[in-house]
Amino acid sequence: MTRTEAQKILELFRPSDRDSNDPAIRDALELARTDAELRTWFEQHLRTEQAIRDKLRAIPVPETLKRQLLEQNKIVRPRFVWGPAQWMKLAACFVILLGAVLALTYYGSDMREAHFTDFQSRMVRSALREYKMELLTRDIGQLRHWMEARQAPADFNVPKGLAQLNLTGGGVLHWRNHPVSMACFDRGDKQMLFLFVMEKDALTDPPSGLQTEKVKKLATVSWTQGQNTYLLAGPGDEASLRKYIGGS
Amino acid sequence: MHEKGELQFEKLVEAYYAPLFRFAYSLTHEESGACDLVQETFVVWAEKGHQLQDASKVKTWLFTTLHRRFLQNKRREIRFVHVEIEGAESELPVLHPESVSRLDSHMVVKLLSQVNPQFQAPVALFYLEDYSYNEIAEVLEVPLGTVKSRIARGLRELRELMFDEAEGRGGEARV
Numbered sequence: 001m002t003r004t005e006a007q008k009i010l011e012l013f014r015p016s017d018r019d020s021n022d023p024a025i026r027d028a029l030e031l032a033r034t035d036a037e038l039r040t041w042f043e044q045h046l047r048t049e050q051a052i053r054d055k056l057r058a059i060p061v062p063e064t065l066k067r068q069l070l071e072q073n074k075i076v077r078p079r080f081v082w083g084p085a086q087w088m089k090l091a092a093c094f095v096i097l098l099g100a101v102l103a104l105t106y107y108g109s110d111m112r113e114a115h116f117t118d119f120q121s122r123m124v125r126s127a128l129r130e131y132k133m134e135l136l137t138r139d140i141g142q143l144r145h146w147m148e149a150r151q152a153p154a155d156f157n158v159p160k161g162l163a164q165l166n167l168t169g170g171g172v173l174h175w176r177n178h179p180v181s182m183a184c185f186d187r188g189d190k191q192m193l194f195l196f197v198m199e200k201d202a203l204t205d206p207p208s209g210l211q212t213e214k215v216k217k218l219a220t221v222s223w224t225q226g227q228n229t230y231l232l233a234g235p236g237d238e239a240s241l242r243k244y245i246g247g248s
Numbered sequence: 249m250h251e252k253g254e255l256q257f258e259k260l261v262e263a264y265y266a267p268l269f270r271f272a273y274s275l276t277h278e279e280s281g282a283c284d285l286v287q288e289t290f291v292v293w294a295e296k297g298h299q300l301q302d303a304s305k306v307k308t309w310l311f312t313t314l315h316r317r318f319l320q321n322k323r324r325e326i327r328f329v330h331v332e333i334e335g336a337e338s339e340l341p342v343l344h345p346e347s348v349s350r351l352d353s354h355m356v357v358k359l360l361s362q363v364n365p366q367f368q369a370p371v372a373l374f375y376l377e378d379y380s381y382n383e384i385a386e387v388l389e390v391p392l393g394t395v396k397s398r399i400a401r402g403l404r405e406l407r408e409l410m411f412d413e414a415e416g417r418g419g420e421a422r423v
Contacts, residue, residue: 012400016378044345051348052410055356056375059273061266065283069261069290 003038006031010042014049113204119175120222120231124215126173126182127194127233133184136169143170143183152179156197156228161244165193178202193234193244200229210245212238221245261290264310267377271311274372275318277361285321289314311377311387315369343407347414359409367402374399 006028013025032042135146140158148154152172165185173180173196181197200206206229207222214220218233219241234241265286272282292313300309348356360368373384385395 011403012396014374014378044342047345048343048348048407051345052356052406053375055348055351055353056270056274056360056372058353059270059357060353061269062279062283065269065286066261066265068283069265069287070258 001027001031003031003035006035006038007041010045015046114176114202116203116205116207116222116229119198119203119229120213120215120220122175123173123180123182123194123196123231124218124220124233127192127218128216133169133182134171138167140167140183143167146170147172147181150179152181153197153199153228154181155226156181156195156230157225158183158195159232159245161246162193162195162232165244168192176202187234191235193232193241196231196233197228199227200224201227203229210242212242214238257290257294260293260306260310264307265290268310268314270376271369271372272314272318274357274360274376275315275369277357285314285317288317292317308383308387311373312389315388318369341408341411343411343414348410351410351413355413356410359413360406362409363402363405367398367405370395370398371402371406374403 001024009024009028010032013028032038135143137143137146140163144154147170150172162185165187168184168186170181170183173182175198178198183195183197185193185195187193206224208224211222212220213222214237215233217235219236219238220231220233221238221241221244222229222231223245224230232241232244268286268289269282272285273279276282276285289310293310297306297309300306351359360371363371369388370384373379373387377383379387381392381395381399384399385392388395390398
C-alpha cells in the first residue's frame with residue numbers, strides 16, 4: 001500500500017469507527033504508525049475532522065421544540081382503549097359539537113374570517129414544503145379539464161408573460177374547504193413559478209389591485225379578476241415576478 | 249396503558265429530538281423547516297411506531313422517517329436532480345483544525361448546504377451520529393457502495409468549501 005492510497009482510505013476513517021476491522025483500514029493505520037509523514041498528516045486530519053464534528057454537534061436546538069413535541073403528542077394519540085366511559089364522553093362531545101356547528105350556521109361564520117394573508121401564507125408554504133403536482137402536463141386545456149372535474153377553478157386567465165413559459169403540471173389544494181387550482185410553470189432555470197387560483201368569494205378581503213409582497217422565501221404577486229383571486233409565487237424578487245403579469 | 253405509552257413517547261422525545269433536529273437542520277439549513285420535519289417525524293411515530301417490532305431499530309426508524317419526509321417535501325427539486333456526476337478528483341487542500349475552529353456551527357451548515365444535495369445527508373450522518381456505513385445505508389435506503397462513494401465525495405466538497413472560507417475566498421464562484 002502506498003502513502004497516497006493509505007491517505008485516501010484514512011480520509012474516511014473515524015476513531016469511533018465500527019468499520020475499522022476492514023483489512024484495508026488496518027493496513028492504512030499500520031502504515032500511518034510507521035510512516036512519519038503520513039502520521040503527521042493523519043494526526044492533523046483527525047483533529048480537523050473532530051473540529052468539524054464538534055461544530056455540527058453544537059448546532060443549537062430550539063428550547064421550545066421539546067415542549068412542542070410533547071404537546072403535539074397530546075393531540076395525536078397513538079392508540080387508545082375504548083371503554084364505556086370513553087363512549088359516553090364521545091357522545092357528549094358529539095352533542096356539543098353539533099350544537100356548535102348549528103350555532104355557527106345560524107349566527108354566521110365571522111369568528112374565523114378568511115383573510116387573504118392567511119390564504120397567501122398557506123399557499124406559499126405549500127409551494128415551499130408540501131408541493132405536489134398531481135397531473136404532469138404541458139397542455140393547459142388538459143389541466144383545466146382535470147381541474148374542472150375536481151370542482152376547482154378552471155376558467156382562470158393565464159397572464160401573457162406566464163403563458164410564454166412551459167407549463168409543467170398542476171394540482172388541486174384546499175383552503176378552508178375551498179378548492180384552489182395550482183398551475184406550475186417551469187421558469188427555465190430549474191425554478192418553478194406557482195399560480196394559485198381560488199374563487200374570490202372565499203375571501204373576506206380579496207386584493208383589489210395588483211399587490212406584490214415577499215412571503216417567506218418567495219416573491220408573490222396577487223390580484224383579483226372576474227370571479228377569481230390569483231396568487232403567483234416564485235423565487236427571486238417581486239419586480240422580476242411582475243414581468244410575468246403582462247396582460248391576460 | 250395509555251400513560252405508559254405517553255411515558256415511552258416522552259422518553260423517545262427526550263432521547264432523540266436533539267439529534268433529529270441537528271440532522272434535519274443539516275438538511276434544510278433553516279430552523280423552522282427543521283422543527284417541522286422533527287414534528288412530522290414524531291407524528292408518524294405516534295401513528296405508526298407501534299408497528300415496529302424490533303425496539304433496537306427505533307433510532308434508525310426515526311432517522312429514516314425524517315429523511316423520507318425531507319425527500320417528500322423536496323420532491324420538486326428532485327425532479328431536476330437525476331444524475332450523479334462523476335467528476336475528476338482534485339488534490340485535497342490541507343485544512344487546519346484551527347481554521348475550522350474559527351467557523352461557527354451555522355457557517356459549517358451553510359457550507360454543507362453548498363455541497364451536492366445528494367451528498368448532504370450522508371455527510372451529516374457521518375459527522376453527527378457515529379453511525380457505521382451500513383447503518384447510514386439503512387437510514388438513507390441506498391446501497392452501501394453508494395453511501396461510501398457519496399460520503400467520500402461529500403467530505404471532499406465540504407473540505408474544499410471550508411478551505412475557501414478559511415482562506416477568505418468563500419464568496420468566489422466555484423468551478
